[in-house]
Amino acid sequence: MLDKHYLTPLFSPASIVVLAGATDKPEDLPPIARHVLEALKAQKFTGSLTFMDIHTSGTLADLAQTRADLAVIVLPPDEVVAGMEVAGRMNCRAAIVISTGMTQQLAAELKRIAKREGMFLLGPNSLGMQRPSLHLNASAVGALAAEGSLGLVCQSGALTASILDWARSNAVGFSSVVSLGAHTDLGIAQVLDFLAHDARTQSIVVYMEGIQNARRFMSALRQAAYAKPVIVLKAGRKPAGNAAALTHSGAIVGSDEVFDAALRRAGAVRVRSFVELFSAAKCLASRYRPVGQRLAIITNGGGPGVLAADWVNELGMSLGRLSDQAAQALAPQLPSLATLTDLIDLSEDAGPEHYSLAIEAANKDRQIDGVLAIFSPKPGRDATAVAQALSDAKRGMNKPLLTSWLGDTLVLPARETLRKAQIPSFRTPEAAVGAFSNIAVFYKNQQLLQQTPTSLTSLAKPDIEGARLVIESVLAERRNVLTEMESKSLLAAFHIPVTRTLQARSAHEAMMIATQLGYPVAIKIDSPDITHKSDVGGVALNVHTGTATRDAYADMVQRVARQMPKARINGVTVQPMARARRGREICIGLVSDEYFGPIITFGAGGTMVELMGDGAMELPPLNQFLARQLIERSAVAETLGEWRGALPVHFEALEQVLLRVSEMACALPQLREMDINPLIVDADGVVAVDARIVVGEASHGASGGLVSIPSAGDGGYAHLAILPYPARYEQLWPMSGGGEYIIRPVRPDDAQMLQRLVRELSAESRYFRFVSQLAELPASMLARFTLIDYDREMALVAVHRETTVGDNGQVKEVERIIGVSRYVTNPDQTSCEFALLVADDFAGKGLGGRLMHAIMEVARDRGLSEIQGLVLANNPNMLRLMRRLGFEVKAFPDDPEFRLVVHQL
Numbered sequence: 001m002l003d004k005h006y007l008t009p010l011f012s013p014a015s016i017v018v019l020a021g022a023t024d025k026p027e028d029l030p031p032i033a034r035h036v037l038e039a040l041k042a043q044k045f046t047g048s049l050t051f052m053d054i055h056t057s058g059t060l061a062d063l064a065q066t067r068a069d070l071a072v073i074v075l076p077p078d079e080v081v082a083g084m085e086v087a088g089r090m091n092c093r094a095a096i097v098i099s100t101g102m103t104q105q106l107a108a109e110l111k112r113i114a115k116r117e118g119m120f121l122l123g124p125n126s127l128g129m130q131r132p133s134l135h136l137n138a139s140a141v142g143a144l145a146a147e148g149s150l151g152l153v154c155q156s157g158a159l160t161a162s163i164l165d166w167a168r169s170n171a172v173g174f175s176s177v178v179s180l181g182a183h184t185d186l187g188i189a190q191v192l193d194f195l196a197h198d199a200r201t202q203s204i205v206v207y208m209e210g211i212q213n214a215r216r217f218m219s220a221l222r223q224a225a226y227a228k229p230v231i232v233l234k235a236g237r238k239p240a241g242n243a244a245a246l247t248h249s250g251a252i253v254g255s256d257e258v259f260d261a262a263l264r265r266a267g268a269v270r271v272r273s274f275v276e277l278f279s280a281a282k283c284l285a286s287r288y289r290p291v292g293q294r295l296a297i298i299t300n301g302g303g304p305g306v307l308a309a310d311w312v313n314e315l316g317m318s319l320g321r322l323s324d325q326a327a328q329a330l331a332p333q334l335p336s337l338a339t340l341t342d343l344i345d346l347s348e349d350a351g352p353e354h355y356s357l358a359i360e361a362a363n364k365d366r367q368i369d370g371v372l373a374i375f376s377p378k379p380g381r382d383a384t385a386v387a388q389a390l391s392d393a394k395r396g397m398n399k400p401l402l403t404s405w406l407g408d409t410l411v412l413p414a415r416e417t418l419r420k421a422q423i424p425s426f427r428t429p430e431a432a433v434g435a436f437s438n439i440a441v442f443y444k445n446q447q448l449l450q451q452t453p454t455s456l457t458s459l460a461k462p463d464i465e466g467a468r469l470v471i472e473s474v475l476a477e478r479r480n481v482l483t484e485m486e487s488k489s490l491l492a493a494f495h496i497p498v499t500r501t502l503q504a505r506s507a508h509e510a511m512m513i514a515t516q517l518g519y520p521v522a523i524k525i526d527s528p529d530i531t532h533k534s535d536v537g538g539v540a541l542n543v544h545t546g547t548a549t550r551d552a553y554a555d556m557v558q559r560v561a562r563q564m565p566k567a568r569i570n571g572v573t574v575q576p577m578a579r580a581r582r583g584r585e586i587c588i589g590l591v592s593d594e595y596f597g598p599i600i601t602f603g604a605g606g607t608m609v610e611l612m613g614d615g616a617m618e619l620p621p622l623n624q625f626l627a628r629q630l631i632e633r634s635a636v637a638e639t640l641g642e643w644r645g646a647l648p649v650h651f652e653a654l655e656q657v658l659l660r661v662s663e664m665a666c667a668l669p670q671l672r673e674m675d676i677n678p679l680i681v682d683a684d685g686v687v688a689v690d691a692r693i694v695v696g697e698a699s700h701g702a703s704g705g706l707v708s709i710p711s712a713g714d715g716g717y718a719h720l721a722i723l724p725y726p727a728r729y730e731q732l733w734p735m736s737g738g739g740e741y742i743i744r745p746v747r748p749d750d751a752q753m754l755q756r757l758v759r760e761l762s763a764e765s766r767y768f769r770f771v772s773q774l775a776e777l778p779a780s781m782l783a784r785f786t787l788i789d790y791d792r793e794m795a796l797v798a799v800h801r802e803t804t805v806g807d808n809g810q811v812k813e814v815e816r817i818i819g820v821s822r823y824v825t826n827p828d829q830t831s832c833e834f835a836l837l838v839a840d841d842f843a844g845k846g847l848g849g850r851l852m853h854a855i856m857e858v859a860r861d862r863g864l865s866e867i868q869g870l871v872l873a874n875n876p877n878m879l880r881l882m883r884r885l886g887f888e889v890k891a892f893p894d895d896p897e898f899r900l901v902v903h904q905l
Helices: 031-041 060-064 077-089 104-117 157-169 188-197 214-227 248-252 255-266 274-285 302-314 324-333 352-364 383-394 409-420 429-449 464-476 484-493 507-517 546-563 624-633 635-639 651-667 748-759 763-770 779-786 847-861 876-884
Strands: 015-020 048-053 070-073 094-098 120-126 128-131 136-139 147-154 174-179 203-208 230-234 269-271 294-299 370-375 401-405 502-504 521-526 539-543 571-576 584-593 597-604 616-618 671-681 686-688 691-695 731-734 740-745 793-805 811-825 831-838 866-872 888-891 898-904
Touching (some): 015 077, 077 094, 104 120, 147 157, 157 174, 157 203, 157 274, 188 203, 188 214, 230 255, 230 274, 274 429, 294 302, 294 352, 302 370, 383 401, 401 429, 464 484, 464 691, 484 521, 507 546, 546 571, 584 651, 624 635, 748 793, 763 831, 793 847, 831 847, 847 866, 866 876, 876 898
Parallel strands (some): 831 866
Antiparallel strands (some): 584 671, 731 740, 888 898
16 A cells, blocks of 8 residues: 555565574574574564575475565575575565675676565665664664664664664664665665655664665655654765866866755755764754754853854854843843853853753743753752753753753763753763754755745746757757857847857957947857866957957957967857946856756856855756755855945846756756856846856766656656656646636645645545544655655645635635545556545545546656556445546455555556
């Protein structure tokens, strides 16, 4: 069923068979096999556990009669293939190959067997997994972790063991521990997908070294981060700038910065060190959820408080201050030397009761999002009593509470009190502030995650076909770099304002054009072989006369030919000087990342762009919110408001250029690099003074395959890591009995309307859909149903506008979801499983049939060949609808209470 994850046989097996050597002679087994067997036997697994020696396991016919959900294979490399074959004969639905040193060739053979047998394979070169709630330790990374709510996914066996060792001494428990390695079949994306669905997992920590498929990774990460906090530590942070970059943007962007942008857009948080990962894990284990970034600091010493405040500013957060009213109410209850201006400095005389009062005030104050309590040991002050006061205060808090107990021996009992109360405690104020920053960043990134832009904006429709013709003509000439004229025509096709530019092939022609355009003019060398014109003296600005134009042409052509004798020189381009009064120079660019596809950059422009390195970046598609956020992240943003006597720039015009570049990135997969530099922006608008664009036939896109020109079937977005909102599936339908409704793809902001639909269902309808008596959708399930990857699944909602009367008697129209149809692609990538839900008061009006027809059309459009689902046998209305739609109704062998309904697409 849709609500049961496909990896359940792997991570929640009811039965396990362990394929090893002679288990009665453990001394003859390889060390890794001994470790795994000891780990499996160390506690009582909640399901059935069978140990088998493949050398004495009976005939193939005997094996075929044996069934198990999961096979754990711990065999020497030369016997692993035989073990996989045995697992296939036993009808195992999943397998873990725990091994090290497997070759890529052997790994490919194991994956081939797994695919043939329909098994999900974790490994090879994996050190296994742990599921503490099931008392299952199928790993070689040490003793079973304590049970908790933290999911751990790690691409390093050594780090997995280190994290578990740290967790044991810090009272951190896990829902799952999964150790991945090189050549593993199931990767981070699939494990994240399971943890996003897993009710036992409340937060996730990931250590990773690389990804295989950016689209799949982003899809799983976005869904997981929408449902629960995700912290990522990635190795390999070297600056990986492209030495062959042909544009400024390509020169300043490296793979690590792109990864940052991808994580930010996915709603996850990246940490930079192993220590910081543990700090974040402390906060996640305490189940702190997204908040704002205003941190109040309560301290009994000015110095540590100031250090913490400095670090708050360093990390780009805000110091949380008590409101005047709260401060006036609190002050009389504190020691006489206490100050409440910025820090909540309780003074050296502070005792447990003063900390309690300050925490209570900060918790109630709406200007504060989190609290850091710092304690410095003082003569006569009981550190443990203060810690106990915080432990008591935490029970009534709805905001994160973090602590920093300074010192060592004197505060050890206090730290133990805080640990037992699950209050994160840090040895330094800076570490505590950094941990809170992770929570605050998660909150900010969640806002980015919930954006679902379309590929084309609501602005005037661009001339996409005209732009493609320009690119195709360039590629037909076996060129990759567009001339300035071609680049500007591409921008103009997407309604980006450009300066009027004409080409001159002689000095006389340049002089005539300049006279017609009006002085002063700018003259630039026109050559497909020159990347940065100013570097070779190929730019002349503020040319005021015809004689100066003639001389500038001659000097420029000779100078460039001397410096770059092999460059093809077509002449020059002539354009009027941009007359923007106090305009700012901006560079908007696009680069193509090997894994994540096109990346949009924004920063300071002009000739100093690479030196300044101001390159804020974002993954397309963009909407206005994402465009504004991108601008605000750049260093040049502080010059765009009122600045040194200049009026604020036209922000809306600047945002529109970013939206147009996003349209280009979505519609033109041949784009490799682009610089609009400089883009002059002032209070009146924007104009692109120069542009340089690099194109190519095809490249490896975000989905891991070759990019193709957009088609109606796949939407043409294989080159994007984040699929745009598929607006093409929106439909307007008349309603039986009058009125109309819209069928459209679901969006994240539909969550509350979807929750209302479920709440208002009858108990019978809820049971038919969810096979449970739930009264409303849990937060994780609601997130899973509303933030989806439109590439591998689809949910269509039927939205009806209703007239209601508010409490004040005012009549207003509100939207209401009255039905949902959805499918999820099965692991075979050829079939999908559907679900359907219709509001009780709209049943029998043809809505269910229309939603099913619509979702089947989408599945057919995505290239799927079969749609199937499970329907309760005692749900006659649904079975009747399925037969009317042409579905074949079959018995379901695994559970007689259900019927399997199947339709060929």
